[in-house]
Amino acid sequence: MKVAVFGTSVSESFIPVLHEFFRFLQSNQVEVHIFKPFHDFLSDELHFEPFYAKEYHSFIDFDNQCDFIFSMGGDGTFLHSVLNIRNFDIPVVGVNSGRLGFLADIAENQVQNALTRIFNRDFLIVERAMLQVDFKGNENLDFNFALNEMTVLKTDTSSMINIYAYVGDELLNNYWADGLIIATPTGSTAYSLSVGGPILTPDSENFVITPLAPHNLTVRPMVVPDNYEIKLRVEGRGTHFLASLDFRSVPVELATEIKIKKAGFKLKTLQLPELSFFSTLRNKLMWGADRRN
Numbered sequence: 001m002k003v004a005v006f007g008t009s010v011s012e013s014f015i016p017v018l019h020e021f022f023r024f025l026q027s028n029q030v031e032v033h034i035f036k037p038f039h040d041f042l043s044d045e046l047h048f049e050p051f052y053a054k055e056y057h058s059f060i061d062f063d064n065q066c067d068f069i070f071s072m073g074g075d076g077t078f079l080h081s082v083l084n085i086r087n088f089d090i091p092v093v094g095v096n097s098g099r100l101g102f103l104a105d106i107a108e109n110q111v112q113n114a115l116t117r118i119f120n121r122d123f124l125i126v127e128r129a130m131l132q133v134d135f136k137g138n139e140n141l142d143f144n145f146a147l148n149e150m151t152v153l154k155t156d157t158s159s160m161i162n163i164y165a166y167v168g169d170e171l172l173n174n175y176w177a178d179g180l181i182i183a184t185p186t187g188s189t190a191y192s193l194s195v196g197g198p199i200l201t202p203d204s205e206n207f208v209i210t211p212l213a214p215h216n217l218t219v220r221p222m223v224v225p226d227n228y229e230i231k232l233r234v235e236g237r238g239t240h241f242l243a244s245l246d247f248r249s250v251p252v253e254l255a256t257e258i259k260i261k262k263a264g265f266k267l268k269t270l271q272l273p274e275l276s277f278f279s280t281l282r283n284k285l286m287w288g289a290d291r292r293n
Contacts, residue, residue: 001119002031002065004056004090006081007038007072014097015048017093017108018072024272026051026117033063035084038072039165059086068093068118068270071104078103079246082147082267091125091270093118094224102189105280117272124273126202126265128186129226133245136257145263146245148187152234152258153179153212153242155251161236172209175219178244179212182230189281197221201277205262210250232258272292 001069003025010018015224025032032052042072047193056062062085062231069092071081078094094104106114111175117123129148154161163175183192188208193199197210200219210221224230234241240251244260271277282288 001028001067002063004062004066004069004085005032005034005038005043005050005052005072006077006085008070008077008080009038009041009045010097010188012046014072015046015109018042018046018048018050020111021070021072021115022051024112028119033066051178058084062087064090066090068096068211073097073104074099074101074179075103076247079147083143083246083248086143088255088265088267091268093270102280102284103186105215105275106272114272118270122273124271125207126269126271128202128269129153129184129205129266130263131182131184131207131245132261132263133243134259135243135252136259138252138256141245141248141250144245146187147184147267148190148246149181149183149192149242149244150258150260151181151191151212151242152232152252153249154236155238155240155242157238160213161234161241164233164235165209166231166233167224172222173219175211176216177211177214177219180232181208181210181212181233183208183210184226192221198223199281207262224261228261230260232260233252234258240277 002157027155033054034052036055036057042050069090071078071092071094131150133144133150142245149177163180165172181192185202185204188200192208192210195212197208205226206223207226208223211219234254240250240253243252
């Protein structure tokens, strides 16, 4: 078996988990390919030398014959793994060294059991829709796809922006707000959730359109089918607005039209049977923690 390991940084307190993780792979004679910057961080900063066979630097030299991709960190690291590896056929497994972790949902105390279950093929594959974002009249990003959301935001001025949002060819609304989020079902538990958007299950075939601090208080988040193409046009007092795809932000000229649609592929993620989406919600959001429930 061959697996890839991706990470950016982890805290020193995570070292025992790293020992357990790599010891399991070594004892089971797994061929490990590790992300070079992560290996350098572990070696130079934590003085931990992982077990591995090869290093890779990016999606260019990544071995597409790997069986799994292990993302070591939080949800942010998980998103970085998508950008750096760009393989949508190999399941990504999130091992959580962070705090909340909807994507990196395997906790530190579950690593040994999770690895045993995974290598015994006792898991489910969850396919997650992604967004494709095109900037008409402007150069696209090197990787113009997002797993969580695409967001338009005002720049560092205090003035709100006008965002004309079209669903298909029909005007949905002119949002006078600080910004607008177009989220996937995966992204419904990220930025969109923090500003009052609804939660969708990963298999929901929808987008969530969530305004950021709208001037009109009757404007609410909206769920639309993901077979629609969404177009955005922004007006404001400045010359640019910000467009972000997950964790990447770029300035965009006001005249630019943005087209958002469902990507032609889905990201495969791995889920242990007992870590269902609903159990993750109860655990991460502490539903039922009140004894009166």
